[in-house]
Amino acid sequence: MIHMENISKVYANGTEALRKINLDIERGEFVFIVGPSGAGKSTFLKLIMREEKANFGNITVNGYNLMKIRKRKVPYLRRTMGIVFQDFRLIEKMNVYDNIAFAMRVIGESEKTIKKRVPYMLDMVGLSGTEKRRPSELSGGEQQRVSLARALVNKPEIIVADEPTGNIDPERSFDIMKLLSDINKNGTTVLIVTHDHDLVQQFGGRIIRIEDGVVTEDKKIYTQFNPSPAPDAAGENDASVSNDNAPDSDSSASADTNSEKTEEKES
Ligand SMILES: Nc1ncnc2c1ncn2[C@@H]1O[C@H](COP(=O)(O)OP(=O)(O)OP(=O)(O)O)[C@@H](O)[C@H]1O
Numbered sequence: 001m002i003h004m005e006n007i008s009k010v011y012a013n014g015t016e017a018l019r020k021i022n023l024d025i026e027r028g029e030f031v032f033i034v035g036p037s038g039a040g041k042s043t044f045l046k047l048i049m050r051e052e053k054a055n056f057g058n059i060t061v062n063g064y065n066l067m068k069i070r071k072r073k074v075p076y077l078r079r080t081m082g083i084v085f086q087d088f089r090l091i092e093k094m095n096v097y098d099n100i101a102f103a104m105r106v107i108g109e110s111e112k113t114i115k116k117r118v119p120y121m122l123d124m125v126g127l128s129g130t131e132k133r134r135p136s137e138l139s140g141g142e143q144q145r146v147s148l149a150r151a152l153v154n155k156p157e158i159i160v161a162d163e164p165t166g167n168i169d170p171e172r173s174f175d176i177m178k179l180l181s182d183i184n185k186n187g188t189t190v191l192i193v194t195h196d197h198d199l200v201q202q203f204g205g206r207i208i209r210i211e212d213g214v215v216t217e218d219k220k221i222y223t224q225f226n227p228s229p230a231p232d233a234a235g236e237n238d239a240s241v242s243n244d245n246a247p248d249s250d251s252s253a254s255a256d257t258n259s260e261k262t263e264e265k266e267s
């Protein structure tokens with residue numbers, strides 16, 4: 001569902017945020033992205049949601065070739081994902097209800113469905129009763145939970161969350177992570193950037209460490225939330241460290257393989 005081949009990102013000012021990233025994330029995985037501040041974690045997510053474009057390599061997400069996708073098609077890519085931004089990005093002109101409802105209106109859901117689903121989502125993140133408030137009338141943690149409700153409301157194929165518990169107390173953080181874990185159990189792929197070492201150890205799953213723009217570790221931690229696969233289903237990489245960033249292979253040769261699929265996807 002996510003395929004990266006020799007992906008590099010250099011920002012306009014020359015900062016090399018990611019270097020030659022090679023990895024695949026399959027449907028249904030529960031993935032933590034960890035690493036120090038400035039390592040490239042948010043950049044990694046921004047490439048996946050096509051908020052930034054990679055300078056080199058190949059990247060395919062949910063069937064879209066992100067090196068070739070046209071600007072006007074990016075919204076269709078985004079509809080396959082629920083995004084929790086590090087800075088929330090709620091709309092201050094709208095109250096809590098409308099911030100969440102807006103995501104549903106954009107995809108043409110009926111007001112009847114919206115009326116049922118928005119309160120349900122607010123309840124799920126523990127914010128029932130805040131419908132009429134503006135984002136600025138909420139605490140940071142509350143805003144973060146509104147942004148989570150908005151990300152989940154359209155039942156996306158993949159959740160991409162940049163520090164979804166960054167402003168939330170430990171107890172509530174556990175609840176949020178449990179919510180994401182439950183959603184993952186229903187088949188949704190979940191990608192979470194976090195600095196919270198304890199939550200990572202507690203929930204486990206696949207842990208990808210990014211340091212200074214490269215993947216330095218890619219392992220699995222098995223827990224009650226992410227149990228090890230049945231013995232006969234094994235054979236995947238378990239706790240092994242793999243950093244298979246291939247040395248300079250020519251990636252342009254395969255660059256075209258997905259372009260047609262991309263153009264077809266929603267036409
Ligand atoms: N728009 C930008 N223009 C130039 N440089 C940028 C831009 N965004 C990020 N960077 C730089 O790219 C590098 C990676 O940044 P990124 O935001 O991906 O880090 P991060 O791992 O998410 O850090 P944090 O944990 O603090 O959120 C940093 O050196 C950062 O300063």
Ligand SMILES: [Mg+2]
Binds near residue numbers: 041042043086162
């Ligand atoms: Mg970041």
